[in-house]
Amino acid sequence: MTNKSSCALSGRHLSCVSYPKMRGKLGKLIFHKKKLKNTVDLTFQQNLQAHHFVDAGKQLIDREGRLYVLKQEGIGAKKKLLEEEEDSEAKLVKDYEDWWKLVKETLENSLELHSAEEQEILKEAVQAILQEEEQDKHWEGFKEMERPPWRPRRCQQKHEALLQTLVQSRMQDAPLDSSVETHSSINDNILSKGKQLREDLLKVVTCVSSCYPEQDKVCQLYTNLYHKSFSDELRKVANFGLCDGDCIVLLSWVNNHYHYILNDSRIKEVTDCTQLDPLLPKDIIGPLEQQFLTSKETELSTWLHNALNREEAAWKEGKIPELTDQKYSCVLHIDVIQCFDGSVRCAQEVLGDETKAQRISCQMSNFLTDYNIFHDKVIKEKKTNSEAVLMANLWCITQFGDYIIKKAHLFPEDVRTNCLSLLNAMRDSSHAYFTSIVHKDLKESYKKLGSSKWLRDSEGICEELLAKVEVHLQKFKHLQERCCQELLGDLHKEFLAEYVRKMMKNKIRFADKEKQEKAAEAVCKNSDSIHTRLTTAGSNMDWLKDILPKLAGLLKLQDPDSIKLELSDLLRDYPDFRYDCLCCTLFRRNVSTCLSICFFYSKCHVSAWLSLKTNLSASDLKKILNSVTFSQDQLKEERGSLRCGKSFFSFVRIK
Structure with missing residues (x-):
């Protein structure tokens, strides 16, 4: 016989030496008032009535030990069995059932x-329960015929099943x-189940957990049980075939509200x-998210389309x-941005994923494409209210651009790039619309620049040009300040x-030093007048102020070497x-694109400006032009400068 058998047969009390690690926890009951323990030993029933479950359990363990010993001794005398009536198997089973009933009620509550x-x-x-679990462990290793028929009792397993039933019942009800x-x-x-889940988990954290040994991780067990129950309920709901509203509710709980519950600091800890x-x-x-995104895209697209239709209808009505x-003001950007931003934020919350929500941002690209079409109509049809509409919408275009740049994370890169490209195109076409009107008005006055008449009265001609510009500047005052600044x-x-x-x-040439110096002086004075007038009106292009004076410097200089140095600067x-060559003009290449093609032989601007100095010999001119050579490193730097926006002569087209 094994040592364990010897221990059992000797009738020793198989008490718990230490509590094993639990894998489960507890549930719902009607409590009885607990009585203080008397100094004298209580009977099993007294312990049970006083809810002394541990002491009552020990008494049961003692009795089962004695009963097991009697059975192992093979006693045949009924008299001795009658003397041990309290230890009869039927009585033990009945008392255990009474004990478990009260323990179960306690757990259920x-x-x-x-x-x-x-x-x-x-x-x-x-x-x-821990005590019973420990007693089960004492019988591990015994063959079935060697251990009591009621062992193992598996109270821990019953406890876990009871808690699972408890959780399901509370969630169901x-x-x-x-x-x-x-x-x-x-x-x-x-909503009701989510609220129940949150309240119960907080009860577990604040009240129930203190009734268990720390190593039992009762909070984790309850969380697992409630999570499983809630998941089962949501699966049932998902199989119903949800309308869009209910789809949003379900996704919101899965991706947002539920995480909020679990992230409560008391639960998370x-x-x-x-x-x-x-x-x-x-x-x-997956299909629920697709349903939501499709619905949200349709809803947003319809709203944006209607907003643009209202704007177009107002323009058509004059x-x-x-x-x-x-x-001039327009609320289109306010309405569109609010609606779009709200839709994207809603998608982020419902889906719990910023990347997935980016799909909705494609609607901004679609809207701006339609907006650009409307914008082109306004420009082409030239209704009486077109100028005012364009001015009002310039501010909208600016605000859309600011929003997209500020909220770049809401857009996939290709969508963001396309949106900004559309907005830049609309802004540029609006500017071209207004500046073309100005240039058309100045066409005859422009012809006088660089002529013999200009040389005699450069200030008068410049003032004539600026006076005509001033007429248009008054009209531009109806633009929002920033839009006016950019247009000017x-x-x-x-x-x-x-x-x-x-x-x-122009054909005029300055044959001698005196005329060149006079022309240079006139250019500088014109430069001051132009810069002062336009910057005062609102232009922020302060860097343009040095262009004409630097060109004037080339006119004044007579020494070829000095001209080279000035030209180099x-x-x-x-x-x-030097990059506005014939191929740029004919093929409309971007300046930086054409840079590598025209690098060594594109000297159009230099040649055209120096040709005003007719006293410069052909050999000196050739030497000066040949000095305009740069290394590949310098070429890269210049490309960078062009991309940074300090580009002026690319606008000076010479044929």
Whole structure:
């Protein structure tokens, strides 16, 4: 016989030496008042009535030990058995059932604790289960015929099954929240269960957990059970075939609200949520997300389309945009941005994933494509209210651009790039619309630049040009300040470009030093007048102020070597000075694209400007032009300068 058998047969008390690690926890009961233990030993029934589950359990263990010994001794005398009546198997089984009934009721009321006394009773039940589990361990290794028929009792397993039933029952019977009007039975159902889950987990953390040994991780067990129950409920709901509203509710709980519950600091501190499976598997959540995104895209697209239609209808009806503080205003950007931003944020919350929500941002690209078409109509049809509409919408274009740049993370890179490209195109075409009107008005006055008449009265001709510009500047005051600044910046650059082009193109030449110095002085005075007038009006192109004076410096210098040095400085400051070659004009290549093609032989601007100095010999001119050579490193630097925006001479087209 084994040592364990000897121990059992000797009738020794198989008491618990230490509590084993539990894998389960507890549940719902009607509590009885706990009586103070008397100094004298209590009977089993007295312990049971006082909820002394541990002591009552020890008494049962002692009795089962004695009964087992009697059976192993093979006693045949009924008299001795009668003397041991209290240790009869039927009596032991009945007392154990009474014991387990009260322990079970205590566990079933685990989530209804209202006092410290009730917590102590629950703690007694837990310790009693641990004691039974330890007693089961004493019989491990015995053959079935060698151990009592009631062992193992598996109280721990029963305890876990009981808690699972308890959790399922509480979730199933979760009361509806009458304070919330959802108008959806599915929403009501999910909300009630989610609320029950949160309340019960917090009870476990604040009350129940203290009744268990720390190593038992009762909070994790309850979290696992509630997670499984909630997941099962949501799976049932997902199989109903949900309308769009209920689909949003379900996804919101899966991706947002549920995480909020688990991230409560009290719950998060005692549970490991990484152990939990997803509430819904991919094969269920995937189609729901697609349904939501499709619905949201359709909803957003319809709203944006209607907003643009209202704007176009107002333009067709000849309505003039409102003046706010003497500035034409349009609320299209406010409405569109608010609607778009709200839709994207909603998608992020419902899906719990910023990347997935980016799919909706494609609607901004579609909207701006339609907006660009409308914008082109306004420009081409030239209705009486077109100018005012374009001015009002310039501010919208600016605000759309700012929003997209600021919220770049909401857009996939290709969508963001396309949106900004569309907005830049609309802004440029609006600017071109207004500046072309100005240039058309100045066409006859432009012809006088660089002529003999200009040389005699350069200030008068410059003032004539600026006076005509001033008429248009008054109209631009109805633009929002930033839009006006950007438009005037383009006008400023184009005005100077046309000034330089006319100077290079006209037939007049300055044959001697005196005329060259006079022309240079006139150019500098014109430069001051132009720069002052346009920057005062709002242009922020302050860097343009040195262009004409630097060109004037080339006119004044007589020594070829000095001209080379001055030209070198000019080329360094304005890298595109020599790049407006014939192929750029004919094929409309981008300056930086054409740079490598025209690098060694594109000297159009230099040649055209120096040709104004007719006293410069052909050999000196050739030497000066041949000096315009740069290394590949310098070429890269100049390309960078052009990309940074300090480009002027690319606007000066010379044929």
